[in-house]
Amino acid sequence: MSLLAAAGAGADNAAMPKSSQTAVIDGEIVDLDLSAEMRTSFLEYAYSVIYSRALPDARDGLKPVQRRILFQMDRMGLRPDRPHVKCSRVVGDVMGKLHPHGDVAIYEALVRLAQPFTMRLPLVDGHGNFGSLDDGPAAARYTEARLAAPALALTADIDEDTVDFSPNYDYTLTEPEILPAAFPNLLVNGASGIAVGMATNMPPHNLIEVVGAARHLLEHPEASLEDLMAFVPGPDLPAGGMIVGLEGIREAYRTGRGKFLTRATAQIESIGPRRKGIVFTELPYMVGPEKVIARIKEAVTSKKLQGITDVNDLTDRKNGTRLVIGIKNGYNPEAVLAQLYRHTPLEDSFGINNVCLVEGQPRTLGLRELLEVFVRHRLTVVTRRTRFRLGKRRERAHLVDGLLIAILDIDEVIALIRSSEDAATARERLQQVFDLTEPQASYILELQLRRLTKFSVIELEKEREELAREIEALEAILADEVLLRRVVSRELAAVAEEFGTPRRTVLLEAPGAGAAGDQAPAGSQAAGPGATGPGASAAALSLTASASRDTPLTIPDGPCRVLLSTTGLVARLAGQDPVARTGGRQAHDALVSQVAATVRGRVGAVTDTGRLVLLEVVSTAEIPRLEGAASLAGGTPVRQLVDITPEERVVGLVPLGAPGQGPAAAPIVLATAAGVVKRVKPGDEPRNAQAWEVISLAEGDRVVHASTASDSDFLALISSDAQLLRFSAARVRPQGRGAGGMAGISLREGARVIAAGVVPEELVAEAVVVSVAGARGALPGTGGGSAKVTPLDRYPVKGRATGGVRTHRFLRGEDELVAAWVGVGPARAVGSGGQAVALPEPDERRDGSGAPLPGPLAGIG
Template sequence: MARRTTPDLPDDFEEHILDTDIKQEMESSFLEYAYSVIYSRALPDARDGLKPVQRRILYTMNDMGLRPDRGHVKSARVVGEVMGRLHPHGDGAIYDAMVRMAQPWSMRVPFIDGHGNFGSPDDSPAAMRYTEARMAPAAVAMTASIDEDTVDFKPNYDSRELEPTVLPAAIPNLVVNGTTGIAVGMATNMAPHNLVEVVQALRHLITHPKATLDDLMRFIPGPDLPTGGKIVGLDGIRDAYESGRGSFKMRATARVEAIGRKKGIVVTELPYGVGTEKVVERIKVLVQGKKLQGISDIKDLTDRENGLRLVIEVKNGFVPEALLEQLYRQTPLEDSFGINNVALVDGQPRTLGLKELLRVFLDHRFEVIRRRSQFRRNKLADRLHLVDGLLIALLDIDEVIQVIRTSDDAAAARERLMSVFDLSQLQAEYILDLALRRLTKFSRIELEKEQEELRRQIEELDAILHDDKLRWKVVSDELAEVAKTYGTPRRTVLLESAGVAVTASAVQLEVADDPCYAFLSSTGLLARTSNAEPVGSGESRTNHDVVASVVRTTVRGEIGVLTSRGRLLKLGVLDLPALPGSANDPNLQGGLPLSEMLQLESGERALALCTLATEGPGLALGTRQGVVKRVNPEVLGRDEWDVIRLEDGDEVVGAVELTTGTETLCFITSDAQLLHFGADGVRPQGRSGGGIAGVRLAVAQYVVSFGAFDSEAGEGAVVVTASGSSTALPGTEPGLVKVAPFSEYPGKGRATGGVRCHRFLKGEDVLVFAWAGPAPARAAASSGAPVDLPDATGRRDGSGVPGSQPIAACAGPVAVRLPVVEG
């Protein structure tokens, strides 16, 4: 490294630069930062349940005398005092922590009594210069007896003052109020609980130290959230109580009411951490996107007098209970809470179960009671020592006065009193400082009573200090007093499962899980039948675009949508509009566009619907590059997943759900080659597989159509092809259309080239459309308008006749293509 010279320095000055390894410096700096965040900012102490900033706020307000019986002071004054004395961080972090301790929707037992705008679940609070604060009654219990040597103190950030390492904390704050924080490499998220229930569990644990988790859960069955609501499902709660990690679902409290001539859903309690604006915004997005139907209006009538009241008006003809079920699934009216009980124990971050949390608090209170008792005993003993000396002096007060009067100075008087009456230095000093009015007979009687009372109190404290059982009794009695003073009834309703969430299963009765059929049209419309009429065998008479895919399902079930990118997207059937018409004669004119239900990538197309069966022959896919794949049935716990691994430039051109595994699979290529073979000749693969060779393609050729149909339908199946020029703009040339019986085409083995299915005339060199399936076939244009097809001919490789307009889709009878699903 080159030497630098500085003009202001002497000529003989040499600068010494110390080289430091950058890796070592980064590791050291990062560890120091991580340590600071973990121990000084983000994680609470398991004893008092407070983060350092919260502890400093309460301690400072206690020092300032901001008791509940005093007036409020400016929040900025408190923040400034905390920042100047104890907290080496910005005022924003201090005020944010102070605000949260004052919000009843954030804390189950608030510690700050705020005056002014301290925000709402949706809005931020006013600036600290506009609000005022003082300690809430519960904060007094947290700081009580802190001046009685109950906790240790440490130097503050500049070592000019002392601050407590922990508060005495008569309230089990960590379990009652919970906490949240993000440190480096770890985070904590603890749910609030009911104070009375927690105290009952603590007292039971005092008398039964070996109590099991099930014993404690008889007193603490689950969290009790500040905003009320419902908790659905208790399995995750027990996991969290046992291991320190788990999750549960929170659900809003809502009821159906008559609103004028209509019915409406009135929400009176929301999940913890969810505000009304968040719910309203989400509902508006769903309604505008036509993903949620049946809502005519939504009003937020929340005020301070009546509390939370969110009114959702329901359109006539819609079942409010069914709509409420959709709201739970699609909006924050139902949310999850992930428990991660990470706290500092003996200065180390640990993940704690319920019993460990309670035990740490009890051990802390046990030590607080011991130190407090020792402090009080020492103070009483000091006072008793003075009273004993004063009584000795009063017994011979004349001689005491004579000794004092004949002494040269105070020091000599002190020495003579100690010598003549056998007093200690403190006793002698106290007698010298005594006021003459105390030398009355009445004062002597008072001193004797005080002496007797002091000895009794010291005896009681000695018993507490030397008997652990008695000390535990003091802990238990004080906890009972805390529960009596600050306890409130439970707000959150605990439910075993979602089915129990609605009394008498109202939603289950109104929106039964009846069988139905879900449809996908060639123009991308989605719908379901409003009934479960038996499937007939007649031809669909609907004057609309053809049904590209149909599956049998249930109203409250889920189906999958297969796309050209090889993805399977999960879709709730209840979200689809229920339309009149039977399964074999659907009317999709009132269907919902798929683009409003699912997010597809650019250029991605929906090909088919499928059930989410976990058993059966699975799915069959054919790609543009001639790959075929059978996919093992597999349903993952997420909204979408890939079912095939595609090569670059490849895409899925056809997909179908198999029903028997013996169906006929059919490829039709751009150079008019048709190949069909049995599905049982294709080995099933998992979803990550890339498939196997299906049809052999000539150079620069590609697959136009892929499909599958069972052997019975194959006897009356037809092949529809349309030829044209590769130079024409796609979708603009009707081409020559031909319909031929499928039986005219012999089968060949997989991965072969197939047989010719259409003869090109002059100027034609490509198939612009192809389809094979059961007859009678129906065709539709890209607009959905029907397209007439010519009669079937017996010539498998003949040319076609001019079409009326370009064909975009083709399908056979709906009834024939319905898969058989058990149940």
């Protein structure tokens, strides 16, 4: 009222012209002072808007129209176990009986109570199109509704004198002034509204957390704000997302006013071959995908956003929110994400203004005050309910006592009634003869004859004992405030257990907030420094931290080395120094290929079908260099970066000339399972193509090796029947893309090439041959076999298209080579789980037998 009084004083002080107007009152025309009439009417209007329309009550968290909707639906019997009814019927009943305003306003309030993206705990179960964040609902004649289960907790016990009722607008019915409210609905579902001279804007919270704080306040009435914030660390928004900056929330919990930032939850994923994208799975509170897309288009058009190729809204009811934003190659996804947060509603601010009605007066309350108002209300409700139930139990016990007296002398009672002239006389005589009260005598007169049995006496005695126990318990609650608070606390716990859900919103301290981890509230689910919530994974937090304004927008160019592992992972290392080995004692992966390139350049991925597919180096994951070694655990599956069929397999990487910088230096060399070799002419690449054939394969043939080879290098081919052929690469004439190659090794019937390698002339002394023998037809992974490591210089140089020399002598049970590798050592072998598999010491005998392996191999590199 002080605000309204101030408004009136402001009207007095305003320099309003002295004027008057005429009005008709009771058939007479009278003059009224215009300034006084405007002041009075404005104050009446302001009070009506504040008290009857815009602001929620702090006790049940509802505005009058919301309270009337829930109460009327309860009176209509629209409970969760009943069928839905048309919303038009609900709106009509509410408007005709309780709320004399427009049907549009009533329906809008009904729709809001049913929207899961608006309410943290929806109170209406809607059936039909109740709208979305971007579209409005269907008309009331098309939608149906009934009460949701949590709404029953708000209206429970309303008929047990728990709240006061007042007449409706035409004094024909009564309506509750407040609902009993078994949980703190104002904090759980929040509120928003604009009144005259004031507004309210309260975020939703988690039911379990709020109930925990209320129960703590019940048990410890002197609890501090910090104690309560240990239970309620911050808002919990229906759509999830992230809240960045908790200081504004703490200020709002202290004073009732504050501000925080909400962010969409993002992940950087591979959305196609050679393409990265940002995928948003949770959006800020009350922000829809269409609004985000529209702002992104505006920002791209105005050049505020760069590096975005497209935006796709893949949101549906089955998979939830999924907004995919494509990133141009060469752009840093973390920097683009920071731009999106800065220029679009993907990062939005929420201003907390906890204005609500307390005893009819608008007040701004902090967290502790809001909980105190609810706790007082709930204590009052339970007290009144207990008194009501105690009165009912006492009335029933009084009637049972009279009934037992009558049954003991039932024959005399019947004779007395039969001899009476009318019911009034019988009632008086019963009171006089048996010393009964008027209610007891009236109840006996209305008694049914079937109750006059011996069994009924037993039932009545049991009922009297039960009533005595209930009366004693109810009297104890009224006599002991501690017991009363325990009853309220148990009921709150039951509501939280029935309707509570885990936290959805991640809470993050603002960047540079200091020791945020020390400030994370107790009782929250800490997921990192200053973060709470089930979605606060380490990846999400690191992504949030990295999406800073200091991150360069484009990925800087520079020399690097692109690596391909035996399990199909691809990654890049800064610098062009070769990686000599991988792994160590920990799980690792062996390398199939490593080529020198630049970050903004490209390499070719050659598949076993003879195709070369472009691979943008910038799309690969960058991994750290570890003392000359590299662990590809942070690599990306190559299938996610190149466009190949499920049946295709990448066998190697080859360098390509950067666009506009000419061809690569050495020709690409290929070896096939049928013993064919080919060197491809440098620069023989189609323009603007993403993939092309580099060899024409015969039917049934496939590529087993791809690399580069200059004229001074040596080629080595290993067949399944343990033959190895080494010859000079100069003997293979470079051919065009469409050529089919030439004979490399002469194979026996049934044999095939299983491995090949290229070794520079100056490194032949360091090269080794690894051969693994096994049984033909054995299931993969069922046996280790025997392995042998031999220096390559033990094998003589032969002519191309010859049969080679034997490289492995089979033991009993072995009839073919199941794996082989040739290259500059040391060689590394890995198992199916990435674990290192020890290879035997080098054997100088080129045709010796192998040593047993401790387990099956998945790859050699």
